[in-house]
Amino acid sequence: MSLVDLMSMAKPNLKSRAKVFSKLKGRDLVNCFQCIKCTSGCTALKLLELKPHEVEKLANLGFVDELVASDILWTCVTCLKCIQRCPQKASPYHVIMALRNLAVEREVKIPEAFMKAVSQVLETGMAEAYQKIAKGTETFDRESLKLPRIGSPREGFQALFLKALEEK
Amino acid sequence: MKTAVFWGCRILTSQYAYEMSVREVMPKLGVELADLPEALCCGDPVKSVNDFAATYLSARVMALAHALDAGQLLVPCNRCHFTISEAKRSIEGDKKVSEKVSGMLAEEKLEYNPNMRLWHVIDFLHGFVGLEKVKKAVKPWKGLRLASHVGCQIIRYSDLGRVDNAENPTKLDELIGAVGAETVDYAEKLDCCGAHLLLSHVDTAFSLAGAKLRSLRELGVDGLVVSCPDCGLMYDFKQKDAAATVGVKLEIPVVYYTQLLGLALGIDQEKLGLHLNQSPVDRLLMKISV
Ligand code: SF4
Numbered sequence: 001m002s003l004v005d006l007m008s009m010a011k012p013n014l015k016s017r018a019k020v021f022s023k024l025k026g027r028d029l030v031n032c033f034q035c036i037k038c039t040s041g042c043t044a045l046k047l048l049e050l051k052p053h054e055v056e057k058l059a060n061l062g063f064v065d066e067l068v069a070s071d072i073l074w075t076c077v078t079c080l081k082c083i084q085r086c087p088q089k090a091s092p093y094h095v096i097m098a099l100r101n102l103a104v105e106r107e108v109k110i111p112e113a114f115m116k117a118v119s120q121v122l123e124t125g126m127a128e129a130y131q132k133i134a135k136g137t138e139t140f141d142r143e144s145l146k147l148p149r150i151g152s153p154r155e156g157f158q159a160l161f162l163k164a165l166e167e168k
Numbered sequence: 169m170k171t172a173v174f175w176g177c178r179i180l181t182s183q184y185a186y187e188m189s190v191r192e193v194m195p196k197l198g199v200e201l202a203d204l205p206e207a208l209c210c211g212d213p214v215k216s217v218n219d220f221a222a223t224y225l226s227a228r229v230m231a232l233a234h235a236l237d238a239g240q241l242l243v244p245c246n247r248c249h250f251t252i253s254e255a256k257r258s259i260e261g262d263k264k265v266s267e268k269v270s271g272m273l274a275e276e277k278l279e280y281n282p283n284m285r286l287w288h289v290i291d292f293l294h295g296f297v298g299l300e301k302v303k304k305a306v307k308p309w310k311g312l313r314l315a316s317h318v319g320c321q322i323i324r325y326s327d328l329g330r331v332d333n334a335e336n337p338t339k340l341d342e343l344i345g346a347v348g349a350e351t352v353d354y355a356e357k358l359d360c361c362g363a364h365l366l367l368s369h370v371d372t373a374f375s376l377a378g379a380k381l382r383s384l385r386e387l388g389v390d391g392l393v394v395s396c397p398d399c400g401l402m403y404d405f406k407q408k409d410a411a412a413t414v415g416v417k418l419e420i421p422v423v424y425y426t427q428l429l430g431l432a433l434g435i436d437q438e439k440l441g442l443h444l445n446q447s448p449v450d451r452l453l454m455k456i457s458v
């Protein structure tokens with residue numbers, strides 16, 4: 001018998017839970033004792049209402065599918081305060097990142113900028129495009145600043161990066 | 169030992185002042201930097217999409233540094249430094265990841281070297297070049313009052329082995345002290361610049377940056393010193409957006425530490441990219457020249 005969320009009748013998904021657990025880089029979600037230290041220092045708490053201890057609890061209980069579908073995952077600023085301060089070697093940050101990966105895998109709607117960065121890396125090797133900097137009436141770029149030209153990625157990089165993206 | 173440098177995307181595509189000042193300052197302190205041969209990404213934004221692909225990108229950066237015969241890698245961006253550090257941990261701690269990564273690198277005849285030493289500009293100057301050497305090389309000023317912002321990802325999380333203490337980082341302040349400036353302590357010192365939220369919640373990103381700048385305004389400091397291209401982007405380039413979002417007027421000079429150090433080493437302002445900063449750095453420069 002496992003838990004059922006009586007508000008939504010959602011049932012835990014233990015397979016998804018195991019998947020999240022396998023991606024925590026040595027951290028252990030099971031240890032979380034809900035002290036709320038992570039949430040009390042979370043950068044995204046005040047403005048975006050991210051409560052990392054809740055994410056921990058829900059993931060721990062197996063309500064992973066609900067989390068994966070939630071926008072709240074994309075409010076984390078990646079400041080790493082939660083993982084730094086957790087007394088139990090749990091890591092909301094890593095749970096959130098694992099859930100983000102799962103959202104992508106399931107083709108849940110995610111903020112566009114992330115996929116744009118990935119395709120930019122694929123095309124140019126870098127996640128960002130060159131910008132011209134305006135100051136007063138002048139504009140500057142790498143060339144006018146006499147900064148070295150950056151070479152394109154070698155042939156073969158694209159195929160390898162695509163292959164890496166297929167790893168689940 | 170040869171030192172390679174990996175700039176990351178943000179420095180190479182917009183934070184030119186950081187790049188220029190690092191390129192100017194290092195040779196003056198006896199360090200030659202070798203550039204990696206091609207456009208690369210550490211994998212940071214990819215991490216949210218696919219952790220393995222991000223790890224692969226970081227490994228490729230390290231492997232290209234190794235191919236240059238470098239024994240250490242300077243990474244001036246906080247975010248890149250963290251992403252590469254985590255990749256290192258995944259590769260060295262997880263045999264499956266390590267085998268997959270090595271196999272993929274081998275397809276380009278590249279190799280992962282676990283002994284590659286990572287540095288950020290802050291610990292590189294403080295530890296490798298040495299605080300004392302920096303002190304001896306500069307002509308210090310007097311009477312400057314600055315705030316430091318060290319950023320998040322080079323100090324957290326400690327288990328990973330970071331550049332400075334997570335709750336009480338002092339290296340950047342000591343380096344600022346080395347050029348003769350006093351640093352203030354302030355409650356928001358460890359607060360995040362918010363740059364990552366430019367990918368999903370732009371207004372909140374500016375609110376976070378603005379909140380910190382607003383407190384600094386009240387402290388009346390002569391400027392803010394940063395050492396990460398994300399933080400530079402938020403506090404310097406986007407200061408006007410941040411001000412508009414939090415509804416106050418902000419005129420805080422924001423400089424990279426290497427720009428400040430360059431000035432103290434007697435390097436021309438223009439060579440340090442000080443004409444590129446978008447915040448009112450003139451105020452700070454005026455204070456320095458009197
Ligand atoms: S994740 Fe850590 S800090 Fe957060 S509630 Fe659980 S034990 Fe406490």
Ligand code: SF4
Nearest residue numbers: 042076077079080082
């Ligand atoms: S890393 Fe994310 S969840 Fe953790 S404290 Fe920072 S914003 Fe909150």
